[in-house]
Amino acid sequence: MSDRRAESALSDQFESVEQQHGADLFGMWIFLATEVMFFGGLLVAYAVYRHAYPHGFDLASHRLSVVFGTVDTAVLLCSSLTMVLAVRALRLGQRLPSIALLLATATLGCGFLVLHGTEYYHEWQEHLVPGRYFQFEGPHLTEAQLFFWLYFALTGLHSFHVIIGVVLMLVLAASVFERRLDAERYIALEVSGLYWHFVDIVWVFLFPLLYLIGLR
């Protein structure tokens, strides 16, 4: 029995591989529920202030670059595709394609971070970072500052999740390379995939809420 356990990486507490896989997947879903509530707290704050200051939020949002936002979105959506394909490749036993796809996912994630960093840099230069140096033409300074505070909090938290995801992808790629993950033992990849898609979906909500509000 211990041989069988070692071979299938079945942990002591489980009876069968199916039970273990089920638990791993279910655990990740619960974790994602937690994450939803985590972002949810911030989004409630966003909703409250946008309701209080609709006009100020529109004007502040116009200072963000829709072009950048769109490219960000495209990059992340592509990374979700490569993620799914990586899981599929591993399950079909295609080791090297799986590694390549994981690295592609990590690269796209890095690309997103670089793009977003560039945006932050522009905002820094334009004095859009809340605090003493915050500048905003016109009468809506206070409201715009609240918008940018929420913008940095939301995108910062999201980018932090992307960083974790990128590290995760690199670790997974290494594991596949070292054959600790294969067509039988793919669950870690599938679970991480769920996380990656979640991070993507959060962005799909953030993009319109931050970049696309108010007619330009």
Next chain:
Amino acid sequence: MSYLTKQTLRSWFFATDHKRIGILYLITILFFFTIASVAAAMMRIELITPQGDFVTNETYNKLFTLHGVLMVWFFLIPSIPAVLGNFVLPLMLGARDVAFPRLNLLSWYIFIAGGTLALWSLLHGGVDTGWTFYTPYSSTYANGHVVSMAMGIFVAGLSSILTGLNFIVTTHKMRAPGLTWFRLPLFVWSLYATALIMVLATPVLAITLGLVCLERFWGVGIFDPRLGGDPVLFQHLFWFYSHPAVYIMILPGMGVVSELITCFARKRVFGYSWIACSSMAIALLGFVVWGHHMFVTSQSVFAGIVFSLLSYMVSVPSAIKVFNWTATLHKGSITFDTPMLYALGFIGLFTIGGLTGLFLAALGFDVHVTDTYFVVAHFHYIMVGGMVMAFMGGLHFWWPKITGRTFPELTGKIAAWTTFLGFNLTFFPQFILGYLGMPRRYHAYPPEFQFFHVLSTAGASILAVGYFMPFCYLLWSLKWGSVATSNPWKATGLEWQTPSPPPEHNFAEVPTVLNGPYDYDAAKNTFCPQTEEGYV
């Protein structure tokens, strides 16, 4: 070979066994409980006289903050779930361990990290915001180490999320063959409901405290009224977690009491499915009543009315439980062992705590007593009278299973009575104080309130004796207590069908469940464990 056989430091600090992790938690939370109790004792001494003469007002404010923070996040929330839940849940499910044992250990380490941060803030001068961290006081005006304290709670919250996650997955995926949902012991149901709250509410607290920290770091934030922010939004977010957190602190206690009442009444629990479902109802309704903490903020009258109505609704499932426990005693064959005394004490104190909740949910009444000692008394009846009594009851009940030793029964009974009486003397006068108008968090007070404060302090010293006794005799029993059998209480649950203390992977072979959870027969004085074919 029992799980306690190996005794090296390594075997403890790298333990992935849920039973050992439960014990690690037990030691840790006792440590925090002791510190927080000392803070409480100092406050009670200060309040003997109307003048602020024992400590300065600054110290007093730090004491109640410390007491609140440590008791809520570092004692009550992990108390039953992380100690008894960790130990008992896999045993009750007939599982070898929780679903993610290493994650379980990690959450203990995270808890330690959070506790260290909190203690660090304490040693470097403390925090004076109160455990509620209301903005803009906490975000802008307070001195002291608000950031490290809030981060400590943030980190401890992460630990509680991971414990909750582990429990949910374990309950779904690790049940022994034959153990259907409606054959689960009621303690499992209550832990499951608790875990749901932990997983869904804690992250909101985390992000809220995170925002306060950011605001202090950055000097700019969304709760600052000078910048167009709304300080009351903080209260909404805070209570969205902290009201459900009250149910994290009481639901597991209700679960323990359900186990104890039925076992010591030697009778199948009355209305099993109603008790089980009421746990879930409390967990869900608990998410929509947070506004009742804010009837005198700037909340609208309409919001006040909605939250008041919902608060009355959440009292119904709690009432169902109390009625069912009482009905369980009917035609039982009741023994009054120590755990049962604690359980009956729980019912009495929880009933008072719950009924005074009906007072507070009445809008017109709440305006007068909110932020007074009435509220203080009410939530101590729930959390100390409820949760701590249940925790003590559960600890005594499972003590033979955990340690393989029995405790001296007579001393146990004396301690239970002392706790019960001391508790009532401490907190009942506070209801009257509150109605008289004594505000909470006051370091000095008008002299006409002194009489009740003296009563309360006197009660607190009796209560301290009640808590200190079990600490002594339980430690004593580790060495000198008589060796326990596998099922000293003649209980039906799976945890009693394995030796005391249990072997490393709980069961020699995975048990098959053939019976409902509480197959006791008072008339014939028999019982049928879950592993045998019974009449249920």
Next chain:
Amino acid sequence: MNAFQLFPEQASSGAREVDWLTFGLVAVTGFYFLIVFLPLVYFSVRYRVGSKASRENPARGSNLIEASWTIIPAIMSLGLFGWGAAVYFHLRKAPADALRVNVVAKQWMWKLQHAEGKREINELHIPIGRAVRLIMTSQDVIHSFFVPAFRAKQDVIPGTYTSEWFKPTRAGEYHLFCAEYCGTEHSQMIGRVVVMQPAEYQRWLTVGNVDVSMVESGRRLFTQLGCSGCHMGSGSVRAPRLEGIFGKPVPVQGDGFVVADERYIRDSILMPAAQISAGYENLMPTFKGHITESDLMQLIEYLRILSADAPRP
């Protein structure tokens, strides 16, 4: 004050209502307590181990019983809810003819000003038998204005106005507490409320720290700060006239109407861009940082009069 009590003094019309509610709650919850406590004790004695009572045919649950102890408490709860809500309505809805007193809280002091101009600190003098409405704000953190003898309490929140009212029914001195924790000297943020005979109150208003009336101070500020330049007379700048707007719905850009109450006027002075009157351009500068909380309250008092006396040239 200062004598041992079992029951708090009852010194306002609201206090009486709250106390009746309290007695009702005690009765209902006392009944609940007994229907749990008595059976608990009775069963514990009758069915203690070894007693002779019969244990045959124990009930294992009954949906009828369960439903009845679900539905009956739920209905009784609804009753309590309704009663509590009714009292709350009264406690929150001030009569229109109430005297107005403005309260500014700060760490750790209450600053009050009566409409007639008299100022006081940590004390509130009011006449017996007249409803009094407090309009309150805070300069720093959240405080709470609590008078136990009136059973009245309301948080005082920076950045906005809250209000509470009471109608004193008994002359005397009563405690004033800050009920929301506000920092180091929270427990020293106390004072007293003095309920006086009306004639005595009138006399009191004219001696001591007496300022010109709030309306008059507000009128002066209105000119000094330059409000009158645009909002009054025939200045070159187009700005909404303010006569007659107080307490009325005014159209704002975007979404409909907003009632021009204290909060709206305060926000319009401090954050003029947030809600702009329909049909006007946003030209007004913010007065944030240039105006104190008590100045704001005086301006509001002036606008209130401006509306009461409208139409005026």
